[in-house]
Amino acid sequence: MNSYTTLKERTENHCLFITLSRPERLNAFDMKLGEELHDILSKAAANPQIKVVVLQGTGKGFCGGGDVKEMHHAQNKPQFLRDLTKIIHQCVRSIREMEKPVIAAVNGASFGAGFSLALACDIIIATTTSKFCTAFIGIGLAPGCGTQLLTSLIGYQKACEYILTSKIFDANEAEQLGIINKVVPEKELEKTIEYYVNIFRRSPSNAVGKAKMLINKSLDNDFMNHLELESITAAYTAGTNDFSEGVAAFVEKRKPVFHGT
Numbered sequence: 001m002n003s004y005t006t007l008k009e010r011t012e013n014h015c016l017f018i019t020l021s022r023p024e025r026l027n028a029f030d031m032k033l034g035e036e037l038h039d040i041l042s043k044a045a046a047n048p049q050i051k052v053v054v055l056q057g058t059g060k061g062f063c064g065g066g067d068v069k070e071m072h073h074a075q076n077k078p079q080f081l082r083d084l085t086k087i088i089h090q091c092v093r094s095i096r097e098m099e100k101p102v103i104a105a106v107n108g109a110s111f112g113a114g115f116s117l118a119l120a121c122d123i124i125i126a127t128t129t130s131k132f133c134t135a136f137i138g139i140g141l142a143p144g145c146g147t148q149l150l151t152s153l154i155g156y157q158k159a160c161e162y163i164l165t166s167k168i169f170d171a172n173e174a175e176q177l178g179i180i181n182k183v184v185p186e187k188e189l190e191k192t193i194e195y196y197v198n199i200f201r202r203s204p205s206n207a208v209g210k211a212k213m214l215i216n217k218s219l220d221n222d223f224m225n226h227l228e229l230e231s232i233t234a235a236y237t238a239g240t241n242d243f244s245e246g247v248a249a250f251v252e253k254r255k256p257v258f259h260g261t
Helices: 031-046 069-072 076-095 112-121 149-152 156-164 173-177 188-204 203-217 223-237 240-251
Strands: 007-012 015-020 053-059 061-063 102-106 108-110 123-125 131-133 183-184
Touching: 007 031, 015 031, 015 076, 015 188, 053 061, 053 112, 053 188, 061 102, 061 112, 069 076, 102 112, 102 173, 102 188, 102 240, 108 112, 108 183, 112 149, 123 173, 123 188, 131 173, 173 183, 183 188, 203 223, 203 240
Parallel strands: 015 053, 053 102, 061 108, 102 123, 108 131, 123 183
Antiparallel strands: 007 015
């Protein structure tokens, strides 16, 4: 097991729980957190024993964004922001490119780069007390991440409203905008996360991973090329043991038992 200083990890029955752990700074990104998060996400992506990843925060918030105190003290502020955004981008890419579902469990503040980190996840569950904000404009900074993700979700005019004004909004508004999947009371967050995790523990992980890839590729592909990619990918998963089990279970009128092979 790695010895991380800015996050905690726990693996339980094919699920990796990653907990951002800089509670004194609202789990804000510094370079160390970015590097460690990218490292653990990369390892999760390469580990066939991990079927699903849960990303959460310690204390009163999910992630407060970039560490503004470090930005303030940086001698070369442009270079610091360049380096920090690049490592955050690597984390976002790791989440999107990982052929495994990543669930964000948002409790409290999800601001700036922390909001972008949540947006990169495949399923977002938030508590009723959660707050969201792009935040960058509020400190005189152009957004270092998240503009494409948010615009693709809510459209141009709404994206302008929320990004250009640094509007703070709650979980119910986020759900109405289609940003998050579900809002739950804080006491039900763990149970709700476990519900989704159990779905993916029982799922055919190859098919789930390839389906996630197809969803992401659909954002960029033209229609005809995407149809071809779907055909190729379906044929690929037809060669798995899980597909043989799935069709056999269907014919035999029983529930399939998938093993991720």
